[in-house]
Amino acid sequence: MMDHEIQQQFIAIRNSQINYYRKVPLYYKVAEDRYALYKPPQKLITDLRINENRHPKLYISQDDRIEAIKELQKGFNQHIAQSIEVGDVVGVKSTLCDLVEETLAEPRSGTLKALPETVDTLVSGYSKHPEILKTFAYISMKDYTTVIHSVNVMALTIGFCFFSGYSLKETKRIGLSALLHDVGKTEIPQKILKAPRKLTDQEFKIMQQHPKIGDEIIKSKNAIADNVSQGALQHHEKLDGSGYPNGIRNISFEGQLLGIIDCYEALTNEDRPYRRAKNPLDTLKFLKHDVEAGKFSRKLFEKFCYSLI
Ligand SMILES: [Fe+2]
Numbered sequence: 129m130m131d132h133e134i135q136q137q138f139i140a141i142r143n144s145q146i147n148y149y150r151k152v153p154l155y156y157k158v159a160e161d162r163y164a165l166y167k168p169p170q171k172l173i174t175d176l177r178i179n180e181n182r183h184p185k186l187y188i189s190q191d192d193r194i195e196a197i198k199e200l201q202k203g204f205n206q207h208i209a210q211s212i213e214v215g216d217v218v219g220v221k222s223t224l225c226d227l228v229e230e231t232l233a234e235p236r237s238g239t240l241k242a243l244p245e246t247v248d249t250l251v252s253g254y255s256k257h258p259e260i261l262k263t264f265a266y267i268s269m270k271d272y273t274t275v276i277h278s279v280n281v282m283a284l285t286i287g288f289c290f291f292s293g294y295s296l297k298e299t300k301r302i303g304l305s306a307l308l309h310d311v312g313k314t315e316i317p318q319k320i321l322k323a324p325r326k327l328t329d330q331e332f333k334i335m336q337q338h339p340k341i342g343d344e345i346i347k348s349k350n351a352i353a354d355n356v357s358q359g360a361l362q363h364h365e366k367l368d369g370s371g372y373p374n375g376i377r378n379i380s381f382e383g384q385l386l387g388i389i390d391c392y393e394a395l396t397n398e399d400r401p402y403r404r405a406k407n408p409l410d411t412l413k414f415l416k417h418d419v420e421a422g423k424f425s426r427k428l429f430e431k432f433c434y435s436l437i
């Protein structure tokens with residue numbers, strides 16, 4: 129082995145994200161399991177080289193993973209702000225999904241701390257271009273994942289907050305709570321999350337742990353305010369006490385609102401493993417049964433319906 133070659137664990141990076149890496153060194157493969165330095169820390173690869181694709185497939189070191197996620201988040205946040213400025217809804221959504229995907233890969237390493245800035249950018253941008261929000265949750269993406277679900281729930285929630293006339297500060301806090309409501313699912317096995325059938329009792333028990341896991345990740349690993357984690361902890365609780373994880377009836381406002389929007393989004397979106405998507409109107413009719421049964425607040429549900437118009 130030559131002395132400039134390094135033996136560590138390496139992770140391939142996406143070509144579209146190369147110029148987000150400044151602090152982090154980049155590597156290329158010289159042979160099976162052997163890598164060499166391509167770009168030292170604190171340097172950028174020139175745009176020209178990137179545009180002309182004049183570089184080999186590039187990698188980061190496993191040791192730089194957290195730093196790399198932080199640089200990506202910064203780049204994504206800037207890109208989102210620019211896309212909002214020019215009214216590029218598809219660009220905003222796909223960049224946001226990339227950002228959330230990267231962030232949720234390591235939620236226990238403090239990476240969630242970058243998300244308040246993202247939500248701030250979105251809320252401020254939307255208040256200038258509210259038309260973006262109307263179509264946002266309905267732009268379809270390749271496959272339906274927790275990331276896309278979370279991003280859609282956040283968009284519908286911010287729309288609700290604008291409709292209700294909440295302050296920007298409140299809207300940002302509730303929007304962040306929405307974006308993070310299912311963060312606990314990052315620790316539920318894929319096999320259960322993607323099961324193409326109804327879950328067994330045992331699997332459902334495991335799935336039901338995600339609110340508590342999410343609450344813990346947000347509070348203890350990322351030091352984000354307590355009232356943001358309420359949404360994660362309580363979005364599956366029901367007013368008649370039939371929900372989980374605690375079966376409480378006294379549910380916070382965030383828990384109640386996210387409970388309604390979470391169900392609405394899950395039902396309207398396609399590609400759920402075991403059933404087909406419903407259209408918005410059928411979904412609202414369906415949810416009305418739950419309102420009648422005392423599971424959701426009627427007042428909140430009606431307000432949410434109006435916010436969709
Ligand atoms: Fe959930």
Ligand SMILES: [Fe+2]
Nearest residue numbers: 277309310390
């Ligand atoms: Fe959810």
